[in-house]
Amino acid sequence: MGSDDQGNNDVGRSGFTRRGFIQIMGTGAVSASLAGAAIAARSKPVPPEKVMDAENTVKISLHVNGAQHAVLVESRWTLLYVLREAFGMTGTKEGCSRGECGACTVLIDGIPRYACMTLAVEAEGRRITTLEGLMSGEQLGPVQNAFLEEDAYQCGYCTPGQIMAVEGLLRKNPTPSLDEIRIGVSGNLCRCGAYTHIFRAAQKAADLKKR
Template identity: 50%
Template sequence: MNRDDRKPRKPHAISRRSFIKGAGAVAAAAGLVRVRTASADEKTLPPGVVEKLGPEATTIELNINGKPATLEIEPRVTLLRALREHLGLTGTKLVCDRGACGACTVHLDGKPATSCMVLAIDARGHQVTTIEGLGTPSNMHPVQAAFVETDAQQCGFCTPGMVMSVAAALEKNPSATTEEIKHATAGNTCRCGTYPHVFAAALKAAQPGRVTKDV
């Protein structure tokens, strides 16, 4: 058969390059649109209405340590960075920034959460408690006091996250066992290796009547 007699190939409807470019555009657009259920204390959107966010900064209101806080931030800002860089609450530590070390642990509605993995906009409508809201130097939370008494900290970078994880565990079960404490702090890394002191502090704070609820 002569080369010229071959049937010409039909051009593809979509080239690989066009498909990738189109998929990227769709993904980028999706990143700017969020559908969420607003809480009772927020202005609710009609059912099915899409909330458009970003990339520019937007005004949001958070409940931090029992007090309202209004921020002007981009939707991509994490709760961790909002706390540290916009509200000056530097007790919540920035270490791995990928949810692996637990140093940035805070309480969301009383439950421990790594704040580097939560967008600030997603914390709207929730009660956020940081280490500053758990207790103060003059009025420490029982877990904080127990950490001091048992010398459960060295460099201090992991300490706030450890305290928040232990406090949440003891709020759930004031008589938690060592194994339960180990499970509760499994996501908290201490490079100084003070785990035995952390467990001792948790058991000390687990005495009946010593644990109080979040602010």
């Protein structure tokens, strides 16, 4: 969330418009829930056999925010690169690109992981959730609203990753203690040092999700 968001007076529990969100959500949102259910039914999704030459692109299908997206990828492209550069989903941020900051955190099968350390082809057959996927139409999700209400950021660059880490934590543990929250976001750095507010936002998000 950048400065434009913080300048918006109409923020709060009711949520607000995130520009550019609609252009991402265009394709295939309807067929998505069916595909999601089929994948969830398998206890341990094992991806299909695959062979890719170096530097040639191969068509794969990624299940992102409830929709199947076909995309041409090189074997060396990370999930982070494909989300941002191929799908235009810039909610997921590139920070260190070496698994040490957490700005690129997404959920894979509901579990937080670093998109910078994940090859796109390795995410085939998995359910990927990005920051954009936490919204319902124009409405922010509960974790996003909690971060706004608790002012849980300064520059905002780490915020999408923090929100995804908290979302993943609450899906697994809806009523975390402060210690569990601290561990839950311990894979996400905030150089502004907004940690106290982030912990508070996580607690508020747990409350908001229960409503």
